[in-house]
Amino acid sequence: MYTFKDYYNNEVKLSFDDHPFSLEPKHVWVVCRHKDKWLLTKHKGRGYEFPGGNVEEGENAKEAAIREVKEETGGNVEKIYYIGQYNVTGRNETVIKNVYFAKINQLIQQDTYYETEGPILLKKIPSNVRYNHLYSFIMKDGVLDYCMKQIRKTRLLARA
Incomplete structure (x- = not known):
C-alpha cells in the first residue's frame, strides 16, 4: 500500500x-x-485527465468505468482490467475509487461528451504533468505515477 498527499x-x-x-x-x-x-479527455473545468466519474445507481464500478469512457471520449472499451483502488480522506468526505486500465478499439464521434470536450490522444504522458497547467489535479499526484508503474509491471501495455 502507498500513502501520500494529493x-x-x-x-x-x-x-x-x-x-x-x-x-x-x-x-x-x-x-x-x-x-x-x-x-484522455479534456474536462471543461479541470483540463486533461483520464476519463472517470461516479458509479450510478443500478451499475457496478466496472460498468461505470465503461460508461464513463464512452461518455467522455466516445471510446468503445474492448478490454478492461482492474488495477487497484484508492481512498482519499478529505476534510468533508472520503472518496474511494477503482482504477482500471482499458484497451479502446474504436473512437466514435458524439454530439456531446457531457462535461468534457471529448477525446485527447497523446503518444506520451509528459513527465512534468504535476507542473503543467493543461492537466487536471487528478493527474498531479502519486496515483498516476504508481498506476503507470503497475501497468508496466503487470505487462498490461502488451495486451493493449
Whole structure:
C-alpha cells in the first residue's frame, strides 16, 4: 500500500490489492490506450485527465468505468482490467475509487461528451504533468505515477 498527499494535501491510500477499501466504490478512473496512444479527455473545468466519474445507481464500478469512457471520449472499451483502488480522506468526505486500465478499439464521434470536450490522444504522458497547467489535479499526484508503474509491471501495455 502507498500513502501520500494529493494535489490538495489530502491523504491518499492506494493499493493494488483486490478492493481493499470497498467492494462497492462510488467512483472510477480509467487509464486508456487506443492505437498505441494514451486516451484522455479534456474536462471543461479541470483540463486533461483520464476519463472517470461516479458509479450510478443500478451499475457496478466496472460498468461505470465503461460508461464513463464512452461518455467522455466516445471510446468503445474492448478490454478492461482492474488495477487497484484508492481512498482519499478529505476534510468533508472520503472518496474511494477503482482504477482500471482499458484497451479502446474504436473512437466514435458524439454530439456531446457531457462535461468534457471529448477525446485527447497523446503518444506520451509528459513527465512534468504535476507542473503543467493543461492537466487536471487528478493527474498531479502519486496515483498516476504508481498506476503507470503497475501497468508496466503487470505487462498490461502488451495486451493493449
